[in-house]
Structure formats: structure tokens, C-alpha cells
Amino acid sequence: MATAPTPKPSTTAATFAVVAVIAALVAGGLWWVRNDDDSASAGADEASSGSAGGPSATDGAPDDDGSGEGRGDGSDGDPGLGETAEDIASQGFPDDPRVVVVSVDGLGSAWVSKQTTPTIADLFLHGAGTLNARTEVEKTVTLPNHTGMVTGRRVVAALGGHGVTWNHTSTRSVAPGTESVFSVIDAAGGSSAVYAGKEKFEMWGRAWPDTMHGPEIMTNQTALVVMAIDDLHQHDRDLTFVHLAGPDSAGHEFGWGSAQYNDAVTEADADIDRLITAIADDEELSEEVVVIVTADHGGVPGTTRHLDRTRSENYTIPFVVWGPGVSTGDLYALNPDYRDPGQEQPGYRGPQPVRNGDVANLVTDLLGLGPVPGSELDAEQDLDVDGR
């Protein structure tokens, strides 16, 4: 909190920080309780209710930013990373940063909690995040949103988007001239790798050939993460992008909020724990790696679908950044120029909510590179997550 960038006089900033900490403690405490209740009721309601009784993303996300718990209370029986996460975050921002992006396919914000996702919860506790981030406006499906994450573009090509409107393996590619974090990093002499759980990600390799290792595609999620960890140890990548498919697959088969879906969420969290622990246990990685965790879309409780882009359960997603030098707090509090969208999905005009498409230019910003050419989302690179 004290490292949050602010143009205000120091007394104002100090007052703000104190108020923010108090507010965060109150809101944060309530948030966990409420989400834990949601996750508990999700299982109980599974058989009896498909709609009204299930967990509600709209309850979970808007006014309770989730990131809210202040630092200092991470050691009280924390099942996740606990003090390690705090120690790493308290370091200075790295001179030679590396970024790991983890996208959890189908992880709506309603399913992020200390009980269901202890590792992600720890990243929220010791990083900068919000449970009220947004997907692309036009689509709440996998490939359009992931392509937004790496291009910083909206979807519709005629309006400057990346053009990926489909969500299956195909021979098509991005709109002509669409650049990505991979092409920017490659042009700067850097290196990226992609590990994905679905075949359709092969498109990225055709869209931006020779700019990344992979995409390595494997349906065994844990094996995929282990492969990504090996790569982190062996190569000095600037960016490693990891896509975890488990929750989406379970959601399509058994329903969002089903016992099987909840298990898949917990497994995804455990795989993130594997990744974070590998980073934390390595002296160099723990000093250099900034981690971003987000999702492509959520899903409607009690259904096997997430197509309806007007439903908050589909467009409300987590977005959290953690690592050396990264601030602790709510992303909207840290970024007053951004618009907390409440329960809405704002269009692309006017002040923007934090979107998963902000990943592209947050990554370039963290790496000290300019924005992705042609990008629109956070093209000014003003999403601040650290005290620089």
C-alpha cells in the first residue's frame, strides 16, 4: 500500500493509505466470508437448483474487490503460500523482470476464494488484483479472449480488433497486421513460450511464427505446468504464457458450480501453486518473475454454457498481479483512472474496467517495452501495479 504510486501530497497519500487499509480490511474480511458461503452453497444447490440458488458472480465481485485484505494477516493458518508470497512481494521491482501469465479457462470470479483457490487468494492478498475484471465485450469464449490477452485488441476486426471471432481449431488466423506481445518481445530480442491445454492455441504459432517457443499443447494440465516450470528453469524467457483448461472442461461436462467443476478449480489452483512454489524456491526466479493470473470467461451456474456475453457470470473474471515490487491492493483503488464497472459490462468507449485484454500491455510495460502496435486496451500502459 505504501508503495502505491500517487501524485498527491504525502499527507493526503498517507491519509488515503490509512483509510484504504481500514476499508480493505473490512471489505476483504466480508468478501472471503461471502465467497466461502457461495462456494459452500454451490455444492449443496447443485442437485436442486440450476439458477436462483447457485453462486452468483454478481454477488461475489462488484463492490467487494476481493484484493482487499491488507498485508500482515497472511500467516494465520493460510493454506496457500502465506509468508513466502509476502516476502517475495516485498522485494524491489526487478532490474531484469520476467513475466508469467496464467489464464484459467472458465474461472469466473464467484469461484475464487480462500477455500476454493487458496493459492490465487494468496496472490490477491499479497498482490494487486480485482475480482471485478472484464472479458472482451463482444465474446465470452476462449480463443477470442485469449487472443485479446496477447494482442491488447478488441475482437471485431472492422473496428481495429484482432479478428478472431471463432472458438475452434481452424486454418484461419488473426486479422492481417495484428501484432502481439510475442512479436514485440521477439523484435526487442527477447524470448517467449506458450503452454496451452487446448489444440486451438496452435493458431498463435501461425499468427506470429518464430516469435515463441511452442505453443506446447497438452491436455494433461499438471504435466503441462511441469513442462512450463522446466522451461522457466532452463531458459531466460521474458514471457511464459500458461493456459489451464481444466475448469472449462469440467464446466462443459458437468456444469459451472458442480462438484466436478469445483474440483477442477481446486486442481487448477494446485497447479498454480506448483508453478508459484517453483518460482519461490528458485533464488533467481523469485527475484525476477512477476505473475499475472486471469481468466478468459466465467460460466453460468447450473449450466454447461458461457456463450451469453450479456451475463455477468460470464464476463466477470479475476485479474491479479503478484511478484517482486508489485503493490498490494485493489487494482481500481491503485488505478483511479480505471472504471470499476459495478455489475455492468461497459463498451469500449470511455473509461475502461480492468480487462483480460490489458494483459498484453501490462506485460510490455513490466518488461520495459512500448505498447503492442495497433493495440487499444491499455495502449497508454497506465495500468499500474507497482511503485515505479
Ligand SMILES: [Zn+2]
Ligand atoms: Zn468453454
